[in-house]
Each structure stands twice: as structure tokens, then as C-alpha cells.
Amino acid sequence: MILIENYWDQLADVKDELASRGWFPGTSGNLSIKVDENPRRFLVTASGIDKTKRTEEDFILVDQQGQPVYQTELRVSAETSLHCQVYEQTDAGCCLHIHTVDNNVISELYAEQGYITFRNQELIKAFGIWDQDGEITLPIIENHANMELLTQAFAQAISAESYGVLIRNHGITVWGKDAFTAKKHLEAFEFLCSYELKLRQFA
Numbered sequence: 001m002i003l004i005e006n007y008w009d010q011l012a013d014v015k016d017e018l019a020s021r022g023w024f025p026g027t028s029g030n031l032s033i034k035v036d037e038n039p040r041r042f043l044v045t046a047s048g049i050d051k052t053k054r055t056e057e058d059f060i061l062v063d064q065q066g067q068p069v070y071q072t073e074l075r076v077s078a079e080t081s082l083h084c085q086v087y088e089q090t091d092a093g094c095c096l097h098i099h100t101v102d103n104n105v106i107s108e109l110y111a112e113q114g115y116i117t118f119r120n121q122e123l124i125k126a127f128g129i130w131d132q133d134g135e136i137t138l139p140i141i142e143n144h145a146n147m148e149l150l151t152q153a154f155a156q157a158i159s160a161e162s163y164g165v166l167i168r169n170h171g172i173t174v175w176g177k178d179a180f181t182a183k184k185h186l187e188a189f190e191f192l193c194s195y196e197l198k199l200r201q202f203a
Contacts (some may be wrong), residue, residue, distance in 0.1 A: 007034075007035050010060060012058060012059075014094075015058065018031075018051075023098040024098065025099060028099040028190045029047055029051060029097055030079050033095075034087055034094070034181055037064065040064035041062065042087060043061055043068070044057060044076055044080050047075040047078060047149055056072055066080035066084045067081070081151040082151060083157040087160060089155065090160060090175060091177065092175035094177075095181040096174050096175070097168070097174075098170075102190065102193045104170075105168070107168045107169055114141075115139045116196070117135050123192055127163055134159075137161075137162060138189065139157040139166065155163050164189055164193060172186070174189060
């Protein structure tokens, strides 16, 4: 049995690494890792924290509805409901959400299309796609100010084959079976978004 402290450390390590890349501007972004399945509980980032620091108040243990398991003065991330949907609809063990310039620009460029498909890139193998002509499609949804509407749109966009959802001008949410895999998927999507932007500059 893995202790909750081990999950905490895993998520904190991921947070530290992503923070070192500048992927949490203005306290944006949120992370979670599943601790139990029955009943489902997961650690999620507290709202408004400085993710470049490591403290004992970085994460909150919540239930499958995203509500704190223990009494706390901390507030869960406003987007905890998105993490709830990921754990409800997939077998993910970790979920990561960040805002970068590259993924925001991609979301704007392809918003009307509603998705972007990446092809002919070695990094697609990060998703377990080994075909010679392999591809992966990342859905793009509108950034509803109403969290209930955003959660509904996000839930409808989740696919076991995509491993991520891009919210228009609001960042990307990715997931994987564990913290390592989720981070791998995030790194791959960020590379693909950056490559696509640079390619368009010379097209």
C-alpha cells in the first residue's frame, strides 16, 4: 500500500519541474494525483498558491466530487471539477493543467476547427502511437466563464485516445496512468504545439 505522503511527493516533484520551466505564470495551472479508487480520492493543488514554492499547503485531499476530505481553510483549485471528470471517465492516475503562450496561441488558431491533429512527428510515440503514419488529435473547446458549462464541454471532449483537452485561451489539461506518464504526455503536447507554431511561421 502506497502512503499518501508518497503521492504528495510525486506530485510535488512534478510541480517543481514544471515550475522551473515557467509553466505556471501568475499562479495559473493546477495538478492532481489519484490516491484511492474506492472510494475515489485525489490530491489537488490549493487555489492561488505560488507554484514556484514548495510548502505543506500545496495540495488538498478531496473526494470524487472534488470536495475536501478534511476540514481546511484552503480552497481547492477552481478547476477541480475538470480533474473529477478525467478520473470519472478514464483510468488516469494523474492530471496536469498548465497555461503557456504556445498552447494558448494554438487554441486560438484552431478554435473554429475544434481540434488540431499532429502528424509525422517522433514525439507522437510518447502516446504509445508507433505507426509509420501515426497521428494524434487534440480537441479544443471554448473557455466558458461559467464553470458548470466549462465542465460539461470538457467532459464531452474527453477521449481515451487523445490524453488531453485544449481550452481556448485557457491552457491544456492532460492525463496519464501515473505522474511520470502524465508529465510525458504534457511535454509531448507542448513540443508539438511549439513545433506547429514555428512551422507556420515559415509556411
